[in-house]
Amino acid sequence: MIRYSFRCSLLALALAASAPVLAAAPPITSADDLGTAVSAQLACAGIFVANRTEADVLRDDVHALAPFTRTVALSVDRKAGTVTASAPGTPTRTALYRPAVGCTLTTGDVPLKALKTQAGRLKPLAPLPARPWPQGDTPVPALQAAAEAKLDRAALDAAVSAAFDEQNVGGYPDTRAIVVVQGGAIVAERYAPGFNQSTRMLGWSATKSIMGTLVGLLVDDGVLKLDEPAPVPEWKGAGDPRGAITLRQLLTMSSGLTFVESYKPGNDSIKMLFEAGDMGALAAALPLEHAPGTFWSYSSGTTNILSRIVFEATGGTLEGMTRFAQTRLFEPAGMRSALIEPDESGVLVGSSYGYATARDWARYGLLHLNHGEAGGKRLLSQQWLDFAVTPTPASPRPSYGAQLWLNRAEAGGEGRKVLQDVATDAFMAMGHNHQIVAVIPSQDAVIVRLGWTPEGQKFDWNKYLSQIAAALAPAAPAAK
Template identity: 40%
Template sequence: MKKAKLFFLLILAGGLVYGLSYVWQAFPIISGYGAKNLCTCVFVAGRTQESVLADELGSMPLSLGTFEVNMADSSATGSVFGTASKKAIFRKGLGCTLISEIPEEEIRSQEINLAPIATAPDSLVWPYGLTESDTIFENVDYEALNRAIDNAFAENKPDVKINTRAVVVLYKGYLIGEKYAEGFDQNTAQIGWSMTKSITSTMMGLMVKDGLIKISDNNLIEDWKNDQRSEITLDQLLRMSSGLEWEENYAGPSSATNMLFKSADMGAFAAHQPLEHQPDDYWYYSSGTTNIISRIARERLGEKYHNYLRDRLFSPLGMTTTVLEPDASGTYVGSSYMYASPRDWAKFGQFYLNGGSWNGEQLLPKNWASYISTPTDKAPLGEYGAHFWLNAGQQDNPENRLYPDAPADLYSANGFEGQRVFIIPSKDMVIVRMGQTKVRGSFDFNEFLKSVLAAVD
């Protein structure tokens, strides 16, 4: 009896220690996630605090937190039961940065001078200019297309909120369909989450075009020079095949959440991870990998870094709503934190549909679109290229693919709450869906694509 009682007490004590340890790790993540997202939604997207608290932060476990905007110093704070306080600060052009490890005063004093993003010319038709087109295609069933778009907004699952916020459809470079949820419009900047990874990949393509880096380059990080990590190439990083140890899990404390919500220098945090597999032997999706790439870009570009994408991508395309946010060290969070309007995300898709050219100017290497959309060897369903998701299918069974009713040449930028930029070369189409769908898989992308594509003969 005494042994049983002792055993029970040991189990209870162990459970208590585990629970306290979990809380100690999890509460700052909840606080940080809430403070950062509330800050950006209010100061970048122009939304109300009430709408963000209800939608982004209203479900468990985020609802455990208390979050508040401070208009006086353009910030937002978060805490959980009065503990684990976190603060995010807004800086014009840079969006919001979560204060982690570096004092607020030091972050605010960083000298980051941003060049303005050029506006598209009035004289050209959108997406190349600001003039609206009245082009009508005879082979487009606009009634069927509008039904397909309307269905993407339908809340027909009583236990799950789909929360579609925008759909934009381009065909042959023309806008043929568009719709927005209440409170959002064509100018509302929306978070791309991991669609930002495809922006980071594009930055590498631009740097390759400018002769600043090669995808075969290794010895990419100073701390790696004396171990096997020095063999990791940029290509392996872009293909999520570096072999670095990582846990991409957002349900609790993990490599990904500790990086995003506790670390000042996210690229350095990820680069410190040890090698778990031989490079190229194993495919594993990792946000840390992307922030390593962003840090490599900063080291290569030096003082040009903060304006490089503005000068080489956002201004040529006229992506004026774009905000790419840095971490506390000043390095862009290339894995997750870019905001842009759905139309600007659509421009990005059209840019790739054009093979990396815009208004007749080849901005990317001519083979870059082919490179990023070529399947990575170890991705089991041929579902990943170089920081873009693919629909290629299993190597020996191509019908086994992510979207069986969409063409196999489709590739996309994907965000974890159902944000998508689909690029479909064989259909000459770009399809954008923005949203905040919390339950993964509850929005049927295959059916959405099938119905939109069926409207275009």
């Protein structure tokens, strides 16, 4: 069992005292400031983690992201593993790439040498061995044949094509990957030009669901307790009302903590993701706005507090947290491409920066669909899985569980489901730019859509996913 620890790394402190310090990141006061910061982070990962060309990343990710990124230029130093983003009249920002953990936006809080040392002994997971799907990529003929016999092939192909052809106008790769699994077999798979089975893609806030799963592993281990005060050192002072916040309340976005999620300069979300070297500490320092457990509010800060709890519970180092994610979740689930990028403190940014291939995102969905089992082994308890998809009482709608979105209807009708025309038992990991991993237990199906829908445009989740779901084998009749 992993011992809970709040210790700091003496090695990191020693290096911080002796190594040169980066220039402190300037505060983000304008959209242009935000543009260089987000561009450095995303471009670094696009080039080094996803292994795409600098030109493609600049054109299709950076310049397409938002109006305030259209003048950004990139400088890539492959030897140093850095990407620097610049724009007229705006301070430059730099992100550092480290194999096995991806990219980190530098703020000056930690010296460059210490950042490199944090991940010094970590290695990426080995490629998938030649095994049957889903532990490998080899199709299983019997599963394929059984699945094909039940679905409407023409309708499924048309539905998948529509999600690409209606979105990818003028050659822009908006929808970049779709993988559909039913009956244990991949029944549809398509990629935009420049992307393939090996391309790691950003899940944005779909990463929250993975971080929730890492918390679940520690709860199953008995290391963390759902209904005890969350182990956050900033809340331990006498009389601090935040000391009553439980892990359950953090997981269900009902902690009551202040956090402004909207992405505008000066808001908590921007300060956390693009100015702070320790994102969880920034979020944990915020005051209570509501009594714990009484108010639901979507908060990336809450997830990064959870990330820091996992960090401390797995040894208090980037190496310990990454190895925990690799050995307890990614490798046994077959998700060998998966990684979550860390902040400068070494904590994985569970709110936002998870990368994996489309097939590995599907494998994550399959872990839930298959009742927490993968490769013939149980990874998660049924008790945890049931909790993760139970609507939080603090929310006025039954649409959120524990770091997962739910497709539950409100009492009395279908009116406010997240996906209006998809089965009510569906639940989803969802992220910015319209990333989605939808699990539909009643159809024994997982649907993954990854893409880069720019600001001001829309990907109609309900339209495209419901068309795909309708082409699959229908839901099995309920047992009498």
